[in-house]
Amino acid sequence: MCDGPVSSHGLTFQTYDTEGMYDELIDERGRPRPGAEILVNRISSLGPGELLRYQAAAERLLFRMGITFNVYGDQQGTEKIFPFDIVPRIVGAREWQEIDRGLRQRIRALNMFIGDVYGEQRILRDGVVPRDLVLGAASYRRVCEGLQPPRGIWCHITGTDLIRDRDGRVYVLEDNLRCPSGVSYVLENREVMKRSFPQIFGETGVRPVFDYPSHLLATLAHLAPEPVTHPTIVVLTPGIYNAAYFEHSFLALQMGVELVEGRDLVVHDGFVCMKTTTGLQRVDVIYRRIDDDFLDPATFRPDSLLGVPGIIEAYRQGRVALANAPGTGIADDKVIYAYVEQMIKYYLDEEAILPNVPTYVCADPQQRQYVLEHLDELVVKAANESGGYGMLIGPHATAEERERFAGLITAQPRNYIAQPTITLSRVPTIVGDHFEGRHVDLRPYILYGEHIWVLPGGLTRVALRKGSLVVNSSQGGGSKDTWVIAENG
């Protein structure tokens, strides 16, 4: 028998190597970071195999709760769980305060920017953001010019992706202002974690996330057309074959509102109504999880079967509210992103609290030249792709791939940006029978209603493949719970 304080199994931090990276739980001297002590000690005190059993139990629970996504092309209805790792990411109270302030500042500026470009276009006139970059963007919606969204809010629900570089600095990687997904995983991951580590939660002072649906409901209710006191709110989904269907259904259930598809809605006498067993019923606020392009075949893509003909006209007349407003995509265009710090200065006269990752805009000849000469050290991204597609990670790419991207950039410079390769921070992750560091990012969620509210936590996505910097679920990513420590915790 082996005894003594040192556990004999591999799931211990004593042999864990941060390999010179920034680790979110363990500092460079191998000690737990502030806020992580209780968790690290608890894991170290577990018997052999116990953490693996917790992990297996968590996976079974996620499956039983039906937190699954559909495997495309499988007609038998095969469902899989989104990979989950039981070791959480921990964010200290003081650091979170900065992030929280930074996100509020950013969302205020972005919202003003969207209202401005579809309104007076002051920022374009003043030459702070180049006019042709905005008006020429694929995500710029001419039909939104002159729109007056309720209460002047465009981006009600935002998911902003944050990363941390090797030196410990936190950057904003991108803003998602269209239909950011993933928040249901945040809530469900937390449920699972509370069952696995009940004692630690109290001792560590982890801030709760359960009230997200209440805040979301309040945010949506705030948008209702003026005379309505008890607004009818719905969640609009593309349907069960959408990869995020679970989340749509989950949020509708949590808020106690109807989940509708496009075919359940109709515009009748200028108002949006849902078809119910007792006839047509007016809808006041729509949390739509359908992209702009598919929202209204009468305005955008005429071939869309998912949307509701006439809904944009009803919106324009102020007879229904949409969250997010159409047209918000202009603010998460990867080229426009490069100007967010300038927007913050322009609209708020403040310095950005959370910095952008330095970004080279290929539309600019000088910057393009620099990018083409340094392809082996940069990450190149297409302006209008997401999910980790259309991307070149210079240092990991072959000469051929770099050649191909050089061609693409030269042909369509407007469509590309480049950034230095950031070595994302890591979190210990179970790999077989031991811990290895895996790279992570963090997506907090920001709601903009009567007030701006930031969910204390967010979705920590983890690149499960060794060495990979791509955290997207479509590319081998999983998730972890995110613990934000309370001020006095």
Added chain:
Amino acid sequence: MLSRVADSVLWMSRYVERAENLARFADVTFNLMLDQSNGHREQWMPLVNATGDNRYFAERYRTATREHVIRFLSFDDDYPNSILSCLRAARENARTIRESIASEMWEQLNNFYHRVMDASRSRECLLAPQEFFQEVKLASQLFNGITDSTMLHGEGWQFARLGRMLERADKTSRILDVKYFLLLPRVDDVGTTTDDLQWSAVLRSVSGFQMYRRKHGRIAPDKIVGFLVLDRAFPRAIMHCVDSANESLHAISGSPEDTFWNPAEKRLGQLRSELAYLQVQEIIDQGLHEFLDGLQRKINRVGEALYETFCAGQPQAARRAQFAQ
């Protein structure tokens, strides 16, 4: 409630009931074969006839052997009314309305479907299927029990009950029809042990043997027909199902009993009053099979009217003005 959700709840519940009834009449035939195996060759064809899908069966399987019929009724992926296909359809319907039903209902249905999938891959099931049929019946009853004890008894639940009761009325009529097809080739069996055996099998397939005995005692064909068609208290009797469906329908629309505000209430009400004033002898006089045939058509028309009333999307007010005279 959303029309699409109402439609899905109704069909989820119909498909589960359909699967249960398929198991019921396959089970009873199987038992019958065992009881009368000496002298008689196994008669599986009546079961196929009762589904009304003889042509599909003939093209796909040719001969009505035990294995073919069990495979056809239980596991045929391409036949939309096999137990497996019904459960797949029930589960798909449930999947689109998970936010409207209790999660325990979804879990049970999901589990039920996976059990049948597993069974479809084992050969044992084809050789000795009784246990499988029993399991299907129990799983369906469990689903109904969970539905009744976890779901809000509001509009959604009423739609579920409506679907279940219409389906059950139709299937009880088809089970009675099996007896008609069984009898047809052997008129000289009437009144013999074989006849008794067959009638008791019909009762057993709807779990009604004991209840019938308590109420009527001796096996008498007219009493049995009366019991399965016109009894108000026996939960699988057609009259009882139609009554319950009618209750649910009025609970949904809010109209007083014996009035109608929409085509569904009109048709179901007509069917109900027709049954309410019917006597067994009248059924037998017009011919049991013909009567059952007509009944099934009327039940179908109620189903169509339900869709038209609640799901086709015309404003309720307009409909009500049209009907409420």
